[in-house]
Amino acid sequence: MARENEEQLSALAQPVHQQLKQYRVQQIQAVLALMDEGNTVPFIARYRKERTGSLDEVAIREIEDEATRLSKLNKRRQDVLKAITEQQALTPQLKRHLEQAVTLQQVEDLYLPFKKKRQTKATVAIQRGLKPLAQWLLTFPQGDLDDRAHQYVDATRDLPDLEAVWAGVHEILAETFSEQAAFREWIRQYTWQHGELTSKLKRGAADRDEQQVYATYYDFSQRLNQVPPYRVLAINRGEREKVLSVGIDVESTSILQYGHFRLVGQHHGPAVAKVEAAFADAYKRFLGPAIERELRRNLTEQADQHAIQVFGHNLYHLLMQAPLKGKVVMGFDPAYRTGCKLAIMDANGRFLAKQVIYPHKPANAKQRAAAAPIFKDLLTQYHVEMIAIGNGTASRESEEFVSDILKTLDHPVYYVLVNEAGASVYSASANARAEFADLHVEERSAVSIGRRLQDPLAELVKIDPKAVGVGQYQHDVPEKALDEQLDRVIETAVNQVGVNVNTASPELLTHISGLTATTAKNIVTYRNANGAFASRKDLQQVPRLGPKAYQQSVGFLRIIAGQDALDNTDIHPESYPVARKLLAELAVDQTAIGTPKLQQELAALNQQKWAATLGIGQATLADIIAGLSKPGRDLRDTMPAPLLRQDVLTMADLKPGMELQGTVRNVVDFGAFVDIGVKQDGLVHISQLADHYVSDPSTEVTIGDVVTVWVLSVDENRQRIQLTMRTDGHD
Incomplete structure (x- = not known):
C-alpha cells in the first residue's frame, strides 16, 4: 500500500474512532487498510484476527459503514467549501463551522444561505434594492422608521408606497432568519424533545379502512422521541393509503421566545415588533414546515433502519437453524384441488422420487381412498425418516392425514411443519427450472420444502430473502438498503458455516467470500466436467478464479474425504505449514485429526507458549486447534433441533x-x-x-x-x- 494511501487511511481512522470509541484507533486503521487491500469482511474476521484484535463481522461492518459515512461527509464538505469560495463569501468563522460539522445536516444548514434558489418574494425584494433597509432595521434604530423607508418608495421598482416597502423588508428578514443554521438546529432539537407525532382519521376515509387496520391511529399522539419504529411505519402506511392525516404538533411559544432572545435581546423601540413579526412568519412558513419534514424523514429513516435490522437478525437465525443431517426426507406440499405434491430426497438431499396424491376434497372418493396406501408405500419403499409439511393452504388437513398414517406404522417416522414462504417463488425461478427441468412448479416446491428441513441454509439462499416473511414492514422500507443488509446477513451466515464445494449449488457458492456469480458458476461447471474436487489446490484450475479470489474463498470451501484432511477444516491453506508442524511436534499424522485423543492433547496445550514456538498469534493458533479438533465443524449443530411431531392439535x-x-x-x-x-x-x-x-x-x-x-x-x-x-x- 502506497505511503500516501496509508496516510489517508490513518487520517480517516481518527474521526471514525470519535464515533466508534469502543474500538481502538489501531483496530480501525487495520480494518481500513485490510479493506483497502481488497479483503472481504468474512476473510478479515476469520483469518486476520491478529491485525484487527479479533474483531467480528459486526464490528468490521460498523467501521466500514462509519468510514463510508465520513467519506461522503468530507466530500460534501469540500464541495460546499468550493461553492461558497467561488461566491467569495467564505469567512474564517464559516469555514471553521463547516470543518467542525459532524453530520450532513449541519453542512447543509450552513450552506443553505448560499444555495442558488428559485425566485422568491425575498429575492425580488433584494432585486428592488431593499436589502440595506432590512439590514438597517436589525440595528434597532430609534425614531420614526418610516422616515428612512420613504427613501425606498419608487413606483418604477414596484414599490409604490410604504406598505410595499415594509412588505419587501419583511420577506427579506423572514427568509434570512429561516436560513440561519443556529436557528434551525435549536428548533430541530426543541421540536424533537417536545413535539408530538399526531395522526387522525382523514375526513371521509373510513371506507378505505373497512377492517379498521389503522383504528389505533384514528386519534393518536405520542412524543416524537418516544414513538417506536413499528408505529412510525404503520402510521406512514396509513398516510400513504390516504386513511390517516399525519403531522407534528409542538407548542410554539418557547420557539418564538427563543427567536426574541437571539434577535432582539435587550433592544427596544419600533423595530422590535417588525423583527418579531418576521421571525414568527419565518417559523410559520419556512422553519416549522421544513423542520417537520426533516424530523418525519429522520423518524422514517430510523424506523426503516430498525425494520431492516430486525429482518436481518431474523433472517440470520432462520439461515442458522440446525440442519437435519443424514435423514431421508419427504417434502409434502399440501393442496386441495390440485393434489398434494410429494418429493423424496436421500440423506444428501439428492432427489429420488415424486408423487401426487389427493387426500382432500374436492377430490373424489376413489382418489381420496387411494391416497393413504400410496403415501404409506412411499414411506416404506424409500425408508423415509422425516416428513416436511409446508404450512400453506391445506396444511391443517394434510397434517391430520400424515398423523393418522404415522400411527399405523411399526417404526417411528416424524413430521415437521416447515415455513414454506418463498417456495413458490423459487419453484418458478430460472434456477429451479435448470435444476429440475422435468418437474412441475408444484413438484419443485415439494423438493424445496423437504430440503429446507435437511439444510435450511443451502435451500433458503436460493430464494429472494424478502419472500421468506421473517420481518415486519419489509415491503415498506427502501429496497436497496434492505437488499444490501440481507446480502450481508447471508454472506455472514454462509461463510460462518462453510460449504462442501463438491455439493454446493451455484446460489450458495455465490455468497462465499471472494466469489462472484461467474466464479461460482465456473466452479460447478468445472466440477461437472472433471469430477469432484480432490483438494483445495484444484480450485486454482477453475477459470477466472484468480489468486486473490482463491485466497479470500478457499478457507470457507470444504472438501470431505479428499486427499488432505486439512481441506475439511476451516484452517486456511496459508496456515497448513504451521498446522502440520504442530501435528509433527505432537508426534501424530493427519489421520489423528478429529480423534478424541488429539482433542485431549490439543485442549491441554499452553497456547501462549505454543504460539511463540510456532511464530504465530494466539488467535490464529486457537483457530488451528479448533479446526484440528473438529474437522467439518458446523456452527449450526449447536442450534435448537427442529421440533418433531407425530400427533396433531387443533x-x-x-x-x-x-x-x-x-x-x-x-x-x-x-x-x-x-x-x-x-x-x-x-x-x-x-x-x-x-x-x-x-x-x-x-x-x-x-x-x-x-x-x-x-x-x-x-x-x-x-x-x-x-x-x-x-x-x-x-x-
Missing part, C-alpha cells in the same frame, strides 16, 4: 393454561410468533416473553428456538392465539 383443543412446546417463527418489536402445531401461529406479546421486563424481544428469543409456552386465550373467530412464556401466574 385450535379447538387449546385451553387456557395448557402447556405446549413450539418453534419461534418470527420475532418483531412487539413480541414473537410461535408455531405450536396448529394452523395459526400464536403470539407471545413482549410483556409475556419473560418474568422480567423486556425491552427488545430479540434478547429473549430467536427464530428456530424451541420454547415452552402456555395458552392465554384463543379466539377461533379471529384466528388469534395469545401465548405466554412467563412462569409467574400463567394459569
